Amino acid sequence: MNTKRNVYLSMKPLEEARQTLFDHFPAVGSMGTEHVSPPEAVGRVLAEPVFAAISSPNFHAAAMDGVAVKAVDTFGASQTRPKELVVGAQTKFINTGHVMPEDTDAVIMIENIQTVGEDRIRIEAPAFPWQHVRKMGEDIVATELLYPRGHVVSPYCIGALIAGGIYQVPVRRKPRVLIIPTGSELVDWRTTDPKTLKPGEVLESNAFVLEKMIQACGAEPLRHDRVIDDLDLIRKTVADAMAGDVDMVLTIGGSSAGSKDYALPMLGDLGELLVHGVTIMPGKPVILGDIQGKPFFGIPGYPVSAIIVCEQFVLPMIKRMIGAADHPRPTVPVTPTRKIASKLGVEEFLRVKLGQVGERIVATPLPRGAGTITSLTEADGIIRIPRQLEGIKESDPVVAELLKPLPTIRNTIVIVGSHDNTLDVLADQLRAGDAALTLSSSHVGSMGGLMAVKRGVCHLAGAHLLDTETGIYNLSYLRRYLPDTPVSLVNLVMRDQGLIIPKGNPKGIKGIEDLGRDDITFINRQGGSGTRILLDYRLGQLGLSPEQIKGYTNEEFTHMNVAVAVLGGTADAGLGIYAAAKALDLDFIPVVTEEYDLVIPKVHLESKNIQTLLATIETAEFKTRVEALGGYSTEKTGMVMTP
Secondary structure (H helix, E strand, O other): OOOOOOOOOOOEOHHHHHHHHHHHOOOOOOOOEEEEOOHHHOOOEEOOOEEOOOOEOOOOEEOOOEEEEOHHHHOOOOOOOOEEEEEOOOEEEEOOOOEOOOOOOEEEEHHHEEEEOOOEEEEOOOOOOOOOEEOOOOOEOOOOEEEOOOOEOOHHHHHHHHHOOOOOEEEEOOOEEEEEEEOOOEEOOOOOOHHHOOOOOEEOOHHHHHHHHHHHOOOEEEEOOOEOOOHHHHHHHHHHHHHOOOOEEEEEOOOOOOOOOOHHHHHHHHOEEEEEOEOEEOOOOOEEEEEOOEEEEEEOOOHHHHHHHHHHHHHHHHHHHHOOOOOOOOEEEEEEOOOEEOOOOOEEEEEEEEEEEOOEEEEEEOOOOOOOOHHHHOOOEEEEEOOOOOEEOOOOOEEEEEOOOHHHHHOEEEEEEOOOOHHHHHHHHHHHHOOOOEEEEEEOOHHHHHHHHHHOOOOEEEEOOEOOOOOOEOHHHHHHHOOOOOEEEEEEEEEEEEEEEOOOOOOOOOOHHHHHOOOOOEEEEOOOOHHHHHHHHHHHHHOOOHHHOOOOOOEEOOHHHHHHHHHOOOOOEEEEEHHHHHHOOOEEEEEEEEEEEEEEEHHHHOOHHHHHHHHHHOOHHHHHHHHHHOOEEOOOOOOEEOO
16 A cells, blocks of 8 residues: 655746646647537537538518518508508518518508508508518528637527528537545545544545536536545546547545645556645645546545646646637636735635625635635635735735626625624525615625624624623614714614533533633633624633633634534534524523624615615514524514614
């Protein structure tokens, strides 16, 4: 067994790595030609120019219901001097689309004629030549170019192809791309009960994601069953594939520097290494290679890394092979809601939420882990931080690549501040009432929300900041930190806050006073959050210092993450809301019932979207769903308080 670790000897910047790949496989449009019917050609790339075989229409056709005439026979007709024409000799009745009779070159609409007896009509205006007539070749003329090579056939093209007499369309053959997931830890989600998943087992999803990305790009993906971490088995699987009729092979996992990463030694045995390691994040441990003259890609196993590597290398390679243009995503200037640090020397693909606040589109960073697939599913855009920068300032305008249409982003309500589970309910209720309306929430703590309001980078903030002197929530903080920003304070919910502990309370925790015990590990919320302020207040009442709390400096940004830490055994307790404990079937020790309010700048209060939000939280359906979460009261929901 090979246990030698791979080492990144010479990582390349993204553009250099991609150019290395393209230079090695220079043939653009290298796939052969096949002929398919017009409907089957949709989404395919033309391998040859397509010329019309016939004209359309291929005869002069009436464009209106009426009578066909020779225009010269109508000249001189007027209201004061109407003309009469003989039906059959000088005119014939005709329907739309019918062939124009010989010796006629115009149509008079049926509503503009009067019948006189059985065989005569009267007209009060002349017709001009080719009036209301579709002339032969009006749309398509035989032999004219319909579409050049490289054109991507759309559904609209079907009609033109058929009308032009093209029944077999020459298109590039789809590259056959084999996707091989590797890793002994992988299990098939189709045959695995998620409740029986063992520690260390991972539901394999990457191959299914890449399969659909490759299919949408115009290739034919082939998904292989999982291959365990065995060099000989991986080598044989890839060798057999390359010897067959596939045009490209991807292995997923095993591309990094671990002792069980076999993609690199496999490539060393079978082909030529082009690149190992690219200065991008996520996606650094990518492998680009050549096996038997065909592209090989070693894809990292983390989901976000796999997707970004596929987008940056695999899909552009496929487009080159079929001769399709590789259009960049649309971009838009954005303003970050906060300072963003980044690693020098690595180009980072930062996933962000976007929303238009006033005249600006603001960007809020999402979690950055390469394994955090939800950071892509929730993202509206991607900010690419150049490798020569250590980050971007909150005031620096930057460019974001759009993952969603701009109208969607402009119809997004941006809420920044404290996390609460009811925001998910609210987001869903808003979409139920208006499918175009989106709620984007970012969890930076209550104080972070107030600062976002102050900087004008959100529509509203969620807060539950306790004034330890008065026992009143939020009001004193608004007066202190937002004295020059007119806001309204609207109650969303009352909620139970307390200690989240394992089921059965194995360590016999009774309250916050037990957090000072040596055998208790705590999981905290981030500084500036209302939960952190509440904890510090209660610790002060009990005479406990943060230094006495094991795990005080371990922070999470949401109540659900605190609950997960307790469920996973990394902490014995964490302060959070009852709904989070209930959701994961954990025990809960109540500490306080607190207000969770929405801080809404008055500049946004009367906007249509905010008024829709306020109307939604007042509905019986929203309140019923919230109370079903447990630990919530909606008695004060919608109540407005004056700072």
